Amino acid sequence: MTDVPARARGRRPPAGDPVVDRALSLLFAFDAAHPTLTLSELSRRSDIPPSSALRLANRLLAWGVLERDTSGRFAIGLRLFEVASLAQRGHGLREVALPYLGDLAEATHQHVLLAVRDGDEAVLVERFSGHDAIPVLYRVGGRLPLHSTGVGLILLAFADPEFQESYLARPLRREPEHAVIPAAELRRTLADARRERAVTLRRLVPEAAISVACPVHGPGDAVVAALSVIVPEGWPDPRSLIPALRTSARAISRALGAP
Incomplete structure (x- = not known):
């Protein structure tokens, strides 16, 4: 997986919108070995506190970028697949x-x-x-x-x-x-x-x-x-x-x- 610049917890990243950076950190938490994640796994793998991870995940759910199954696990949504296919x-x-x-x-x-x-x-x-x-x-x-x-x-x-x-x-x-x-x-x-x-x-x-x-x-x-x-x-x-x-x-x- 492509390296993502390290971000110290509680500090603003050196460049870019911190909300965007955190949203991307959530998305990059998924990979082939982890196609679905619980909230705690998402928080741990993205290094974002659970409360903030949940707020961001809910916004991404609203946009269709993430999806959530009946067990509560998160997965990449079809909307992101649609956008990525335009690369x-x-x-x-x-x-x-x-x-x-x-x-x-x-x-x-x-x-x-x-x-x-x-x-x-x-x-x-x-x-x-x-x-x-x-x-x-x-x-x-x-x-x-x-x-x-x-x-x-x-x-x-x-x-x-x-x-x-x-x-x-x-x-x-x-x-x-x-x-x-x-x-x-x-x-x-x-x-x-x-x-x-x-x-x-x-x-x-x-x-x-x-x-x-x-x-x-x-x-x-x-x-x-x-x-x-x-x-x-x-x-x-x-x-x-x-x-x-x-x-x-x-x-x-x-x-x-x-x-």
Whole structure:
């Protein structure tokens, strides 16, 4: 989850409207592991006193940004989903890419992913999955590490050099396996991805799988997204998927205004 600036209890934040900051703190208390929260959980995870959390939650309920079930637990409301779906980097890209993702899904009957970079993570904006595709940990709207996913490696490989150096300076582990990734090994992987304009990554969790990914370009030929197919271990020659991925990525790129 994206880091939220720390706020000391009882003190005004250094910038911005404190009511807005607190409302956003409530919303950011939800994540994939906590899709519903009691008032006490909401208060604890947002670091807002229960009385203030209840007042803010009631206002958000009135706007449809939050919902509350019969047991009293809070959840993100459909109104917020409606607004979030308008995010240009997600919605516009997704609308352009959908037919090509559908074609890849129909051809492979596996997982097809489309992701963008947001800070030091990738965000999944669309996923097509075949009925017999193996289990994966990815969900639409979920965040993925750049250094240990196929789409993430593509987005990291084509990020600006200053960002790359800052990212590579960290101790990095392949998640969720928790295996250390030597910086030299990761640099070679990124260089290969830039040269080949594709990457192939083998994963072991939750089941052995191989991700094959390619970049999607936008205006000015900047890489704006990554497209991938995830196939099970034992798939005959996963690299044979690269031409189809490149073809789809080029078609999406042209539709987005890439030269």
